[in-house]
Amino acid sequence: MPSELIHKFMRIDHLPHIWCAGCGNGIIMRDVAVALQELIDDPEVNLNRGKVVVVSGIGCSSRAAGYMDFDSIHTTHGRAIAFATGIKIAHPELEVIVLTGDGDCSAIGGNHLIHAARRNIGLTVVTFNNDIYGMTGGQYSPTTPTGDMATTAPYGNIDRPFDIAQLAAGAGATFTARGSAYHVRETTELIRQGIMHKGFSLIDVYSVCPTYYGRKNHKGGAVEMLQWQKEHMVPAARYYAMSEEEKKGKLLVGTLTHIDFPEYTAEYAKLIERAQAKAGK
Amino acid sequence: MSKKAVLMQGNEACVEGAIAAGMRFYAGYPITPSTEIAEQCAVRLPQVGGKFVQMEDELASMAAVLGASVTGVKAMTATSGPGFSLKQENLGYGCLAEIPCVVVDVQRSGPSTGLPTSPAQGDYMQARWGTHGDHPVIALSPASVQETYRLIIRAFNLSEKYRTPVIFLMDEIVGHMREGVVLPGADELIINKRHISYHDGANKQCYYVPEGQYVPAMKPFGQGERYNITGLAHDVSGFPTGSNAVAGALYTRLMEKIDHNLDDIIRVEEYMLDDADTAVVCFGGTTRAVMSAIQEARAAGMKVGMFRPVTVWPFPEARLRARIHGLKRILVVEHNYGQMLLEVQRVAAERLPVEFLGRFDGTVIPPADILQKLREMEG
Missing domain, CATH: 3.40.50.920 (Rossmann fold)
Structure with a gap:
């Protein structure tokens, strides 16, 4: 029931959104809203909507924070995770969701991404990964595939791309997953699990940018780009049943990392107890 | 708490004064000659139930301080020359989004890495013009260890009252000076609390300011208000505006909230x-x-x-x-x-x-x- 969801969780006064026709970001924003709705409605979780804070940086992705009807803060380029870290440490009871993009979180904000992952602080980071800097008109990003064209790669991109989920996992993230704009149900579930996870979670969601990335690289329109995701990105149940040969050229949609490790703000509470016990001696 | 005489360094007095002012969150990155501020916060804040975090860089420290402050916690960061340069973009965010915080700059010789622990006062103009665009600034500068203690409290008070970052412009001389200080009793101190009341009831616009007033009074995050903060020019509801008239009125109010209160802010x-x-x-x-x-x-x-x-x-x-x-x-x-x-x-x-x-x-x-x-x- 998308219309009900819009009235409940979107700031309809501020819609329609600024994203181009065919952009995948609206789908991903909806996935986040559905995941939150499920957790609010779940009697065992009983997530308090008033305790949810949505944090974003700068770029196409980051406009999502302003459309979502929660406490929201649209910060500076690359710094969403750093702002979110301050929010979470100051008030650990808050459920802090970071909405960011491939450039925002893995280029200008890469340092904050890896260190938040290393600390295992309980943030949920959802990347709207469209392989391009869309807001500024189509420059290559850290996830633009090698050889692809961009306004700043007129002879083809010679950079090697990041896999953001693997980058976060390498930095110590205790929950990492990959979703896509096409795989709505799977992605929503991964975001829900990421929010539930006690520790740093990152869900790298492949968006589509037909306007700047798709057109320049002859990927077709939004439908063709979503079709590519359908054909090349495979949900876990099916992916793990495939042979190594079949997996070639295919990407997992599902969880990449899921481990238990002490969460930062919980450890901080213990640190305060230790400091106060020592001072009291 | 009664008066207490102690031997103290300027940087330590900065921390003790800040804690007396109610500072309960500190984010920073190691840099001399401000390092003792971070070290002392790491010791003292957990003792009073506060949080210290050593962030991955100066930009993150400034961002984390702003994040903590929007949840209603008094927050501070400290740095020196090169770090002060790095903090400037987010400092401007604090000015525009009206997020209280205190930024300590223990000045050292520059530009660039300069003479890392040598005295200088070369950041005076940067304190005014360091972040891009026209913006309001309050900066205080202590001359002694004793004054550092009292003045950092005033820095927090002004920051909370005017909802703007306050720059505490120390220098290596005062930061590393060690002298006898009389700590005032808690009953002698005036501690401002952030106003969070204008938009109670019908008016839920977080940047709403009544006629004749200059400072909004939004509630902290996490209290069910569901408002929006942005670094874009915004209207009273906190959402981005493309209106030059609305943006112009916002920028004017930001400047006037300082310019129309000079008698309250200025001390000589x-x-x-x-x-x-x-x-x-x-x-x-x-x-x-x-x-x-x-x-x-x-x-x-x-x-x-x-x-x-x-x-x-x-x-x-x-x-x-x-x-x-x-x-x-x-x-x-x-x-x-x-x-x-x-x-x-x-x-x-x-x-x-x-x-x-x-x-x-x-x-x-x-x-x-x-x-x-x-x-x-x-x-």
Whole structure:
């Protein structure tokens, strides 16, 4: 029931959104809203909507924070995770969701991404990964595939791309997953699990940018780009049943990392107890 | 808590004063000569139930401080020269989004890596103009360890009252100076709390400001208000605007909230100025040498006094102007190439000679040099 969801969780006064026709970001924003709705409605979780804070940086992705009807803060380029870290440490009871993009979180904000992952602080980071800097008109990003064209790669991109989920996992993230704009149900579930996870979670969601990335690289329109995701990105149940040969050229949609490790703000509470016990001696 | 006399370093006094002011969140990155502030916060904040976090860089520290503050916690960061440069973008975010916080800059010699633990006051203009765009600024500069304790409390009070980052412009001289300090009792201190009440009831617009007021009063995050904060020009509801009229009104209010409250914000120390024909203008760690030189000059029969901005931004223009008619000349003494000098010249140069004594080689200006300069000026 998308219309009900819009009235409940979107700031309809501020819609329609600024994203181009065919952009995948609206789908991903909806996935986040559905995941939150499920957790609010779940009697065992009983997530308090008033305790949810949505944090974003700068770029196409980051406009999502302003459309979502929660406490929201649209910060500076690359710094969403750093702002979110301050929010979470100051008030650990808050459920802090970071909405960011491939450039925002893995280029200008890469340092904050890896260190938040290393600390295992309980943030949920959802990347709207469209392989391009869309807001500024189509420059290559850290996830633009090698050889692809961009306004700043007129002879083809010679950079090697990041896999953001693997980058976060390498930095110590205790929950990492990959979703896509096409795989709505799977992605929503991964975001829900990421929010539930006690520790740093990152869900790298492949968006589509037909306007700047798709057109320049002859990927077709939004439908063709979503079709590519359908054909090349495979949900876990099916992916793990495939042979190594079949997996070639295919990407997992599902969880990449899921481990238990002490969460930062919980450890901080213990640190305060230790400091106060020592001072009291 | 009653009065207590202790031996303390300027950087430590900064932390103790901040905790007395209610600071419960600190984010920072190691850099001399401000490092002791981070180290002391790491020890002291958990003891009072607060949080210290060493972030991955200076930009993250400033961002985390703003994040903590939007949840209603009084927050501070401290840095020195290069780190102050790195914090500037997010500092501007705090100005525009009206997020209270205190940013301590223990100045050192620069530019670039410069002379890392040597005294300097070269960030005076950066404190005013460091972040891009027109923006309001309050900056305070302490001259002693004792004053550091009291003034950092005032920095928090002004920050909360005007909902703007306050820059606490220390320098290596005061930061690393160790001297006896009398800590006032808690009952002697005035501690401001953030106003969070205008939009109770019908008006839920977080940047709503009643007629005749300048400072909004939004509630902290996490209280079910569901409002939006952005670094884009925004309307009273907190959402981005494309209207030049709305943006212009916002920028005007941001400047006016400071400009229309100068008497409340500005503090100046005047020393032996009433009968003086020469005023020495200085701030921060330069002050002690200036006072010493003035005492010697007075002993030699010279009529010299001191005009010291404690609030260094906004520059106390009206206060200085009020003093000009009685003076024959002004000497500005700073540990830089002449920065506050520009402000003094702007206010006074048409009326009387303004001379300068500066140093920027990482050494301190001794009282004897100031005395000699005063003698030369009297001719």
